Amino acid sequence: MKHIISPTDLTLDELDELLRLSEDIYKDPKKYSDACYRKRLATLFYEPSTRTRLSFEAAMLNLGGSVIGFSSADSSSAAKGESIADTIRVVSSYADICAIRHPKEGAPLVASLHSSIPVINAGDGGHNHPTQTFTDLFTIKQLKGRFEGLTVGFCGDLKFGRTVHSLISALSRYSNIRFILISPDELKVPAYIKDEILDANNIPYEEVRSLEKAIPYLDILYMTRVQKERFFNEEDYIRLKDTYILDSNKMALAKEDMLVLHPLPRVNEIAVEVDNDPRAVYFKQAQFGVYLRMALIMMLLRD
Amino acid sequence: MKHIISPTDLTLDELDELLRLSEDIYKDPKKYSDACYRKRLATLFYEPSTRTRLSFEAAMLNLGGSVIGFSSADSSSAAKGESIADTIRVVSSYADICAIRHPKEGAPLVASLHSSIPVINAGDGGHNHPTQTFTDLFTIKQLKGRFEGLTVGFCGDLKFGRTVHSLISALSRYSNIRFILISPDELKVPAYIKDEILDANNIPYEEVRSLEKAIPYLDILYMTRVQKERFFNEEDYIRLKDTYILDSNKMALAKEDMLVLHPLPRVNEIAVEVDNDPRAVYFKQAQFGVYLRMALIMMLLRD
Amino acid sequence: MKHIISPTDLTLDELDELLRLSEDIYKDPKKYSDACYRKRLATLFYEPSTRTRLSFEAAMLNLGGSVIGFSSADSSSAAKGESIADTIRVVSSYADICAIRHPKEGAPLVASLHSSIPVINAGDGGHNHPTQTFTDLFTIKQLKGRFEGLTVGFCGDLKFGRTVHSLISALSRYSNIRFILISPDELKVPAYIKDEILDANNIPYEEVRSLEKAIPYLDILYMTRVQKERFFNEEDYIRLKDTYILDSNKMALAKEDMLVLHPLPRVNEIAVEVDNDPRAVYFKQAQFGVYLRMALIMMLLRD
Structure with missing residues (x-):
């Protein structure tokens, strides 16, 4: 059993x-x-x-x-x-x-x-939350046909986001994967993920602050929510929050076959205007x- | 769809x-x-x-x-x-x-x-609450065999009662219907119901304060609850509440084939002594x- | 019906x-x-x-x-x-x-x-809580094969414990049953149970304070929880609570075929070390x- x-x-x-x-x-x-x-x-x-x-x-x-x-x-x-x-x-x-x-x-x-x-x-x-991670993997496999050779961007709260850590671990078991970790400094991926998973497996990755600059390189964009309560002060939150909101303007910079995933529930980190973009697959992901x-x-x- | x-x-x-x-x-x-x-x-x-x-x-x-x-x-x-x-x-x-x-x-x-x-x-x-309205219609149709020619009384809170407004609208689509609207002044049917539905469709109706006086004329009595919190002061509530409680004495004044409907839950607006009267069909209504x-x-x- | x-x-x-x-x-x-x-x-x-x-x-x-x-x-x-x-x-x-x-x-x-x-x-x-009582009876019948001739101990809160009162009543309908009622003075079986059920049916019973002394004589031990809030003061509770906790030491004094029942949920009145004892049948009881x-x-x- x-x-x-x-x-x-x-x-x-x-x-x-x-x-x-x-x-x-x-x-x-x-x-x-x-x-x-x-x-x-x-x-x-x-x-x-x-x-x-x-x-x-x-x-x-x-x-x-x-x-x-x-x-x-x-x-x-x-x-x-x-x-x-x-x-x-x-x-x-x-x-x-x-x-x-x-x-x-x-x-x-x-x-x-x-x-x-x-x-x-x-x-x-x-x-x-293993069934979320398996669902993420199934969505990628189903819609991309492979894991190998993909550039996967994670955006938002990479510090506390359980689904992000699990998916990074899971994808690190496949070869030729590359990550771009997009977050404010306050919400970067924890050190143990970098040490024990990324470096231990020789996975290439970059840590960047701008979703706008990173998005053109991505095959997969995994969005997560930046929660207000994660910030030390409201000023930082207000300054940063829009940077991590995915909208049509940012989607215009992305590859034609990039996929947008999100574990849901989504609050405002993806503008509703993106929902009709065929690259937005988060509702399909829920179905999967x-x-x-x-x-x-x-x-x-x-x- | x-x-x-x-x-x-x-x-x-x-x-x-x-x-x-x-x-x-x-x-x-x-x-x-x-x-x-x-x-x-x-x-x-x-x-x-x-x-x-x-x-x-x-x-x-x-x-x-x-x-x-x-x-x-x-x-x-x-x-x-x-x-x-x-x-x-x-x-x-x-x-x-x-x-x-x-x-x-x-x-x-x-x-x-x-x-x-x-x-x-x-x-x-x-x-x-459309399925409540459809249920009300089904109950009337099933037990009266028709909508045409009926005199339907609505009693209690006709101002805030959603089921009352919906059923008035729904019945107004049938011909030869007549309404008697029984309520305290504070809880009369809103003006837009009278203007846009009753008058617009030339439906005859009366507004009265006494259930006792109206009940002999009714084919259907649709009861609703008069909630204490709808009144401006407790005095008015105490003075009025008994007027809108249906009991055996009031039932004795009604036609032999009048039906009593209620959307339920009932609190005290229908005395439990009425439950055994064959004209009380509110539990049958729930079944319908x-x-x-x-x-x-x-x-x-x-x- | x-x-x-x-x-x-x-x-x-x-x-x-x-x-x-x-x-x-x-x-x-x-x-x-x-x-x-x-x-x-x-x-x-x-x-x-x-x-x-x-x-x-x-x-x-x-x-x-x-x-x-x-x-x-x-x-x-x-x-x-x-x-x-x-x-x-x-x-x-x-x-x-x-x-x-x-x-x-x-x-x-x-x-x-x-x-x-x-x-x-x-x-x-x-x-x-009749289905609990029936379940208790089924467990005893299934695992002992009979009710007749059994010595049944009830331990813990015998004053407020609903399941205890019901099971005493139910077992009192069988012949040759004997009860040992184990509790602090504050939580003894109420007088009406003794008068109307035990004495009225000539059922032999003893009231004792020590689980340790009673346990060797039992065919069935029915455990219940001693709730802190039942005591007048914390001192009494602290003094007494361990007396009514079933552990391996007390189990060592019991018959080899004694059964331990408990209506569940269990908090700490049965030490988890007892769970693996084949005489502990409270999880089987839940299945029954x-x-x-x-x-x-x-x-x-x-x-």
């Missing part, structure tokens, strides 16, 4: 298989509409996250399975002081697989240690997330 | 078809138990409303479909600042049709503009709401 | 049938996977209780049925002042059976008086709860 706590819990071969199965589901979803008949997913969301929860639930229902769960800690036994170890032992009697979202880093890992059903980490604090989760649930229940 | 944002989004012919299909479902629900097999409803409730949500969910499950959703804004991405336009674009990948309840007027309309699946307005603030919603979901998914 | 408001709503014969059916389901759950096809359970939880709610929902889904409901009063019409009598009358149109959890004693009973579908009390305040609820839903829908 396998749990998915971090994106690296899958080997490159397993990841390949996951992406292939996701593609096959995408091409003919009906073929899989009974693949998990009489199987049940439990969605244990100790922190609200509509998009992720609904994506998991849609995935399981698409496979002909059923769903039980809760969408916030208030309505869970956690409020009565129950440990996640006890909760998962009980839920193991109710369902065949579970997805856990928790505000505390490591909670899904603890759950997996006591679970008799596969546990998928659906986001633990600022830590890991369902196929990816269908494939993952299938693989974990098959093992 | 059609959205249902306001009761008038259906032509009279479409409404006829909806009521006919609802009746057919009511007569033989089992015939439709696979009508939406493998279709999915998303219930996006940014404001709690158990009755409406469960009615939609029961409707979809009765049709053999499945349901995902959320029941309050806290557990949705709205809390993270996502626009409803973005939410609906993502949910379009998860479901085949959706019902939206939102505290802000117009939110379901905005959603429909960005949706690739049919959107049903399940109530937007004090504005529209499920058949009506089944028919509406079927029609929208068929288009 | 039958409602289950209290554990004694089933005769001994009906209870026997329930336990037999539960066992049959446990042995071959797949045989029952369509037993409630096209039937629907409504879970009306006016108070959060993840474990109980998910157990009911898992039970209904295991039987091939569907589920609608709410998990807290905030998202229900109760917030708008609707009576439970009205709610259940409406929900009767949406579902075939319902489980109600409510903070107020008697609320499920009131609901049952106005319901046209079977009502199961899923816990009403400190009052009744699903089979028990499957059997109960089947029986009530069959009547």
Whole structure:
């Protein structure tokens, strides 16, 4: 039995298989509409996250399975002081697989240690969110056909952005990748990412401040939000925020086949005028997330 | 693809078809138990409303479909600042049709503009609640056999009552209807309803203060709640509230085939002693709401 | 049509049938996977209780049925002042059976008086929680093979513990049972339980303060939590709490075939080191709860 706590819990071969199965589901979803008949997913969301929860639930229902769960800690036994170890032992009697979202880093890992059903980490604090990373990879693979040789730009909050760190790690396992890290000085990628992942794997990268200057070189632009509360003072925030807003003017500088990804929810870091640009694939990315989760649930229940 | 944002989004012919299909479902629900097999409803409730949500969910499950959703804004991405336009674009990948309840007027309309699946307005603030209006119409049609020639009384809060305004508009499309509008002066039907709907369509109506005096003339009595907070002072409220409570004494003055409707929840505006009167059809009305919603979901998914 | 408001709503014969059916389901759950096809359970939880709610929902889904409901009063019409009598009358149109959890004693009973579908009390305040009691009985029957002749210890808060009172009553219907009631003086079993149940049925029992001294004589040890807020002062709580924590040392004094039950959630009244002891059956008990609820839903829908 396998749990998915971090994106690296899958080997490159397993990841390949996951992406292939996701593609096959995408091409003919009906073929899989009974693949998990009489199987049940439990969605244990100790922190609200509509998009992720609904994506998991849609995935399981698409496979002909059923769903039980809760969408916030208030309505869970956690409020009565129950440990996640006890909760998962009980839920193991109710369902065949579970997805856990928790505000505390490591909670899904603890759950997996006591679970008799596969546990998928659906986001633990600022830590890991493997199905987002897999979805990002699937989107790139599906729309670019490859990872090799791509120049991938990450823009916005690269310091706290969990999805950015995970995707950098995941892409660093492929050859001939190049990164451009676009952020204000305050929100640069942490040193351990540079040391342990980028330098350790000899991945070429640049750190720059201007999205405008970097955008012409990119094959992929991964946007994230610059949150006001990350800045020491409002002046810096106001001075910087527009620099990291993607609009039609900046899109005009990009390659014709550059793709714009975003983990969503988007607030204002991508102007709505960009939505109609065929290079804006963030809503397609959300759709791919369902196929990816269908494939993952299938693989974990098959093992 | 059609959205249902306001009761008038259906032509009279479409409404006829909806009521006919609802009746057919009511007569033989089992015939439709696979009508939406493998279709999915998303219930996006940014404001709690158990009755409406469960009615939609029961409707979809009765049709053999499945349901995902959320029941309050806290557990949705709205809390993270996502626009409803973005939410609906993502949910379009998860479901085949959706019902939206939102505290802000117009939110379901905005959603429909960005949706690739049919959107049903399940109530937007004090504005529209089309499936309630359709249910009211279905109840009248089913139990009276016609709309023409009826004298319909509306009682209680006619100023703020969304369901009252919608039902007045909807009934005004039929010929030979007559209204008696029963309310305190403070809670009379707004002028635009009188000008743009009643007078514009030459509908005869009276405004009266006494339920007791009006009740003998009615074929339909549509009750609504008089909320304390609508009054300027407690004295007026106390003086008036009993006048608008329907009890056995007032029922004794009514026609033998008058029907009492109420959108529910009821607080104390109808005494519980009335519940056993065969003319009290508000619980039957709630039951009809499920058949009506089944028919509406079927029609929208068929288009 | 039958409602289950209290554990004694089933005769001994009906209870026997329930336990037999539960066992049959446990042995071959797949045989029952369509037993409630096209039937629907409504879970009306006016108070959060993840474990109980998910157990009911898992039970209904295991039987091939569907589920609608709410998990807290905030998202229900109760917030708008609707009576439970009205709610259940409406929900009767949406579902075939319902489980109600409510903070107020008697609320499920009131609901049952106005319901046209079977009502199961899923816990009403400190009052009744019949499916927990049935689950306890099923666990004992399944793992001990009998009720007759057992010495059953109850430990912890015997004053306020609803599950304790219910299980004492339920077991008192069998012959040759003996109880050892282990608690601090402050939290002894109430007098009416002793008078009306134990003495009235000539059941032998002892009241003791020491778990350590009592444990060697027990066939069943039913643990409950000693809540800090039950004590008049912190000193007493600190002095007493460890006495009522079950750990490996105390387990070493027990019979080799003694069973440890707990209604869960457990906080710290059973040390986690005990979990791996084969005599610790509280997680198995939670699993049995699903089979028990499957059997109960089947029986009530069959009547």
